Amino acid sequence: MSAAPVPVTSDVDDPSIRAPLVLGRQNFATVSDSVSTIVERKAPKTWFLLLGLALSILAILGGSLVDLVWKGVGRWGNNHPVGWAWDITGFVFWIGIGHAGTLISAILFLFRQKWRTSINRAAEAMTIFAVMAAGIYPAFHVGRVWLLYWVFPFPNQMSVWPNFKSPLLWDVFAVSTYATVSILFWFVGLVPDLATLRDRATTRTRQIVFGIFALGWRGSHRHWLNYERAYMILAGLSTPLVLSVHTIVSFDFAVSVMPGWHTTIFPPYFVAGAVFSGFAMVLTLMIIVRKAFGLEHLLTKRHLENMCKIILATGSMVGYAYAMEFFIAWYSGNDYERYAFVNRAFGPYKWAYWTMVSCNVICPQLFWFKKIRTSIPAIFVISIFVNIGMWFERFVIIVTSLHRDFIPSSWGYFRPTLIDISTFFGTFGLFLTMFLLFLKFLPSIAISEVKGVMPAADPHHHDDRHEAHEGLTGGTGNEDHHESDPEAVHA
Numbered sequence: 202m203s204a205a206p207v208p209v210t211s212d213v214d215d216p217s218i219r220a221p222l223v224l225g226r227q228n229f230a231t232v233s234d235s236v237s238t239i240v241e242r243k244a245p246k247t248w249f250l251l252l253g254l255a256l257s258i259l260a261i262l263g264g265s266l267v268d269l270v271w272k273g274v275g276r277w278g279n280n281h282p283v284g285w286a287w288d289i290t291g292f293v294f295w296i297g298i299g300h301a302g303t304l305i306s307a308i309l310f311l312f313r314q315k316w317r318t319s320i321n322r323a324a325e326a327m328t329i330f331a332v333m334a335a336g337i338y339p340a341f342h343v344g345r346v347w348l349l350y351w352v353f354p355f356p357n358q359m360s361v362w363p364n365f366k367s368p369l370l371w372d373v374f375a376v377s378t379y380a381t382v383s384i385l386f387w388f389v390g391l392v393p394d395l396a397t398l399r400d401r402a403t404t405r406t407r408q409i410v411f412g413i414f415a416l417g418w419r420g421s422h423r424h425w426l427n428y429e430r431a432y433m434i435l436a437g438l439s440t441p442l443v444l445s446v447h448t449i450v451s452f453d454f455a456v457s458v459m460p461g462w463h464t465t466i467f468p469p470y471f472v473a474g475a476v477f478s479g480f481a482m483v484l485t486l487m488i489i490v491r492k493a494f495g496l497e498h499l500l501t502k503r504h505l506e507n508m509c510k511i512i513l514a515t516g517s518m519v520g521y522a523y524a525m526e527f528f529i530a531w532y533s534g535n536d537y538e539r540y541a542f543v544n545r546a547f548g549p550y551k552w553a554y555w556t557m558v559s560c561n562v563i564c565p566q567l568f569w570f571k572k573i574r575t576s577i578p579a580i581f582v583i584s585i586f587v588n589i590g591m592w593f594e595r596f597v598i599i600v601t602s603l604h605r606d607f608i609p610s611s612w613g614y615f616r617p618t619l620i621d622i623s624t625f626f627g628t629f630g631l632f633l634t635m636f637l638l639f640l641k642f643l644p645s646i647a648i649s650e651v652k653g654v655m656p657a658a659d660p661h662h663h664d665d666r667h668e669a670h671e672g673l674t675g676g677t678g679n680e681d682h683h684e685s686d687p688e689a690v691h692a
Contacts, residue, residue, distance in 0.1 A: 220503040222316055222654050227498060229652050236394075236644045237401055239494050244641050247493070255633040262627020265620055266341060274344050276620040283603045283615040288342045289453070290595040291625045294478070295335035295632075296376065296450055297471075297591060299383070300443055301479025302328030306386060307439035310432075316507050318650040319499050323490065324483050325387040326643075330635040331482075332380045334628040339372060368452040375449040379442050386435040392418050392428065393649040447475040454598065460541035461602030464529060470522035474591060477515035477561070480508050481587035486636065488581045490645060499646055502575050509574035512587065516565030519594075523562065537607060545601045549614060553597050560590020 223232070269276055279286050302324040309317040340349055352373050354363050363370045396418035399411035418424055451471035454462035484505065491500040530542040545554045564586045568574045573583075605612045639645065 220501065222319065222501065222503065223651065224498040224501050227655065228657060229655070232499070232651055232655070233397060233401075233648055235496060235499060236646045236648050237398060239640065240398060240642060240644060241401065241403075248637065248641060252634065252637050255630050255637055258627055258630025259634050260627075260630070261623050262337075262630050265624040265627055266337070268620055269341055269624070270346060274342060276618060277624075278616055278618045278621050280613070280615075282606055282611045282613050283600055285599050285603065286615050287596075287617050287621040287625055288338045290592065290599055291628060292335050292338035293450055293471075293595045294592050295331045295338075295628065296447065297475035297478040297595075298482045298588075299328040299331035299335070299379075299479065300447060300472075300475035301483050302326070302331075303379075303383060303386075303439045303443045304476055304479065305483070306390070307436040308443065310436045311440060315654040316504055318654050319501075319504055319646055320483060320487060320508070321650070322387075322390065322647045323487055323639075323645050324479075325383065325390065326636065326639045326645075327479075327482060327486070327632075328383045329380065329387060330632045330639075332376065332383065333635065334632050336376065336380075337624075337628060337631075339369070339376075368449065368456055371449045371452060375442075375446045379446045382435065382438050382442060386432075386439055389428070389431050389435060390647060390650070391643065392416055393420070394644045394647060396420065397648055398644065443476075444472055447471045454602075459602050459606065460535070460537040461545070461598070463538075464526065466522055466525055466529065470519070473515045473518040473522065474561075474594060477512060477519055477565075478588055478591035480512050480515070481584040481591070484508055484512070484580055484584040485588065488577060488584075490640065494640075494645075496646065499651060502577075505577070505580055506571075506574050509568045509580060512584075513565050513568040513574075516561060516587070520558075520562035523558065541602055541605075544605055545597060548601065548605070550597065550601045550604070553593050554601070557590050557593040557597050560586045561594060564590070 274288075277286065277288060279288065302321075305317050305324045306321045309321075340346055343349060343352075351357075351361055352363055352370060354365075363373075392415060395411050396415040399408055399415050402408040402411060448468040448471065451467035455464060455467040457463055487500055488505070491497055527542050527546075530538045533539075545551075564583050567579070567583060573579045600615050604615055
């Protein structure tokens with residue numbers, strides 16, 4: 202299932218020396234080959250098996266949604282007093298997953314962090330697929346999904362207008378804007394690589410399809426200037442979206458008067474949590490991808506370790522927010538607020554609360570140890586625990602705040618129904634189906650951006666080993682693969 206074998210050297214262990222972003226004696230041609238052959242070769246049997254499994258899970262989602270439309274959202278376990286439950290939990294969970302893509306692509310790009318180049322393409326794709334999965338919940342929880350267009354403010358004969366005071370409507374605008382900018386950002390970054398695939402294509406169909414989406418790219422100086430300008434503008438637009446989207450999602454709760462929700466710490470707390478869970482999902486998937494396709498020389502331990510450090514930082518922020526919630530509840534002097542948090546930790550849902558704390562606060566602290574944050578199995582396991590913990594975080598915030606409100610006579614206990622479980626489980630089918638199709642039909646690593654951070658792209662860099670390798674292979678090999686120099690050497 203892996204691409205052509207590429208010589209890989211070990212990561213640098215000396216902390217005084219920065220580990221290289223591309224391992225082995227690579228040149229521009231080998232980088233193109235490593236990524237492009239995944240698209241060009243026939244998909245292995247393993248890929249078809251995984252796609253079949255993902256489609257089966259997607260079919261479960263389809264059946265669940267048909268059931269919801271046919272019989273109504275009463276098929277979910279939502280009921281008095283828990284009017285929101287797994288539906289909004291799933292929505293916030295998937296929106297959080299989508300934040301890592303924009304952070305890696307936009308914010309790290311603006312800060313000129315070169316290590317982002319090997320992971321940004323897959324992270325951006327994950328953003329789009331996660332938003333697709335998230336969009337299912339607000340669409341279907343309205344009940345009459347065929348009237349969903351009423352949430353958009355367009356002229357109509359019934360004079361039915363959206364309530365602009367509702368944070369649920371703010372979600373519609375924030376998430377749709379986020380999805381639009383993310384898709385544009387992803388596509389603009391793809392254009393040079395689509396041109397590479399077009400020039401390498403061996404069939405007329407591939408040449409036409411990749412040619413259409415490459416938008417006539419030829420790697421000229423003017424093309425690169427326009428590309429860099431467009432990429433910078435979209436990065437600038439995306440950066441405030443990282444902060445605004447999950448801030449607005451947190452307003453779904455913070456602007457209410459419910460104990461446990463009515464707090465100003467939610468916006469920064471939700472943003473940190475979203476980045477936290479998003480990076481964990483990137484790690485989970487990219488560890489599998491790098492092994493399956495033999496991309497260890499492009500997705501190095503340095504990339505994984507940097508992501509572990511971000512998870513450690515954001516996980517510490519989330520842990521601090523958990524502690525501050527209890528302090529604020531005590532300091533407020535509000536009996537209802539105090540009880541809401543005592544009930545979280547020691548009430549009927551204490552199992553969910555302590556699962557959340559164990560996964561989100563304790564597990565990431567293991568990344569303080571270099572031996573753990575450079576161990577692939579340890580990183581993989583911890584990233585999975587983080588995502589489990591972040592789902593429980595949303596569940597705890599939503600359900601434990603609702604199941605015991607102001608009047609004890611209305612207290613209850615929420616239990617998910619089979620449709621609750623199958624709907625959420627099915628969204629993973631949608632996400633994985635789209636991700637598998639992306640891996641097969643589009644370059645999963647930004648070829649042109651990786652070339653830009655290689656030593657060969659720096660005219661002032663002198664590397665005897667690299668030059669010796671070029672001498673052995675007869676130059677960069679770009680002539681054989683019809684790649685133009687401007688694409689190869691842009692930085």
